[in-house]
Amino acid sequence: MKPGVFALRPNFRWHPPARAPLVDADVRAAAPALGPDLEILERVLLPDYYDFDESAQHAQNTFRLGQILIIVGGATATALGAIQAALGGGVAWLGIAGAIIAGALTGGVAYVRGQHAQRDYFTARLKAERLRSEYFVFLGRLSPYDAASDDERLARLRDQVGLIAAQEQQA
Amino acid sequence: MSSRERQFVELYRQARVEDQRKYYEDKAALNQAAHQELLLASAIVFGISGAVALLAGTDVPGKLVWAILAAVLPAFTTAFAAYEGLYAFERIARLFQDAARNLRRAQAPLLADEAGAQAAVARYVEQIERILEQERGQWGQLAVEQHDGAKSEL
Numbered sequence: 001m002k003p004g005v006f007a008l009r010p011n012f013r014w015h016p017p018a019r020a021p022l023v024d025a026d027v028r029a030a031a032p033a034l035g036p037d038l039e040i041l042e043r044v045l046l047p048d049y050y051d052f053d054e055s056a057q058h059a060q061n062t063f064r065l066g067q068i069l070i071i072v073g074g075a076t077a078t079a080l081g082a083i084q085a086a087l088g089g090g091v092a093w094l095g096i097a098g099a100i101i102a103g104a105l106t107g108g109v110a111y112v113r114g115q116h117a118q119r120d121y122f123t124a125r126l127k128a129e130r131l132r133s134e135y136f137v138f139l140g141r142l143s144p145y146d147a148a149s150d151d152e153r154l155a156r157l158r159d160q161v162g163l164i165a166a167q168e169q170q171a
Numbered sequence: 172m173s174s175r176e177r178q179f180v181e182l183y184r185q186a187r188v189e190d191q192r193k194y195y196e197d198k199a200a201l202n203q204a205a206h207q208e209l210l211l212a213s214a215i216v217f218g219i220s221g222a223v224a225l226l227a228g229t230d231v232p233g234k235l236v237w238a239i240l241a242a243v244l245p246a247f248t249t250a251f252a253a254y255e256g257l258y259a260f261e262r263i264a265r266l267f268q269d270a271a272r273n274l275r276r277a278q279a280p281l282l283a284d285e286a287g288a289q290a291a292v293a294r295y296v297e298q299i300e301r302i303l304e305q306e307r308g309q310w311g312q313l314a315v316e317q318h319d320g321a322k323s324e325l
Contacts, residue, residue: 003204003205005209007205033178034178068254071254071257074250074253078249085242086241122311129303129307133303136186136187140292142297143293
């Protein structure tokens with residue numbers, strides 16, 4: 001089994017994972033009365049949910065990758081400085097390597113900060129989770145989806161999905 | 172309770188409550204394992220660091236190598252601490268354990284009375300969604316703290 005530390009590491013080449021349904025096929029098959037509403041949700045809500053879910057995972061991967069590069073770069077620069085000190089100083093190639101890494105690190109930090117990946121991750125994850133919650137509230141025909149007419153319920157769902165998708169980060 | 176309500180409660184219990192509980196439990200276990208692994212790795216590196224520092228101060232062969240190792244190894248322990256700070260493994264594990272426990276406590280409604288069925292379903296869904304929202308709120312707070320922490324480290 002892969003250790004936890006490595007199982008959670010970011011990937012250099014991120015690819016979106018296969019889209020998993022919110023309701024497994026066997027659970028869905030056992031609820032035929034919910035079929036029409038599940039089809040509406042697939043059409044109206046799920047495309048946005050998957051978009052935000054994948055955006056969140058991508059932004060999280062970008063943020064963690066940037067942070068790890070900074071951690072590794074910082075540790076390497078410190079280690080080179082420590083070696084230089086242990087050798088009594090004056091080793092040119094160590095000094096040059098340290099300077100290159102420190103320079104790259106400064107540029108890397110500026111780039112990572114400019115990307116705002118953590119904020120994007122936070123915003124997209126909250127939107128995906130709110131859409132997931134809305135999915136089940138609609139399915140249960142609970143407020144605000146307790147209207148008698150199907151058209152009214154559909155209109156409220158479209159409004160709600162639009163509102164969540166357009167929402168800016170609150171934090 | 173109508174057939175539709177009965178089917179909804181069962182679907183909600185399986186696809187929302189159980190699915191989310193399992194997710195929390197898996198992630199809690201993974202984060203806890205990662206936290207333990209990092210602790211162990213840090214302890215080992217700390218131990219080796221102390222040993223090589225002692226060796227560097229004695230008249231054993233390879234004194235320079237020991238001195239270099241004694242200078243370099245603390246940088247690794249700092250990197251491990253920064254990695255733990257980035258992922259907040261222990262706090263995430265505790266947060267997910269709490270959320271899973273709260274979901275386990277929530278009981279699906281046993282409904283027979285047609286009149287009160289819809290209200291009982293609404294209460295159940297509201298209770299579960301509140302638990303999940305609380306978890307999101309705490310997670311959001313943690314993410315903001317990590318963000319602020321990362322900014323101050325930069």
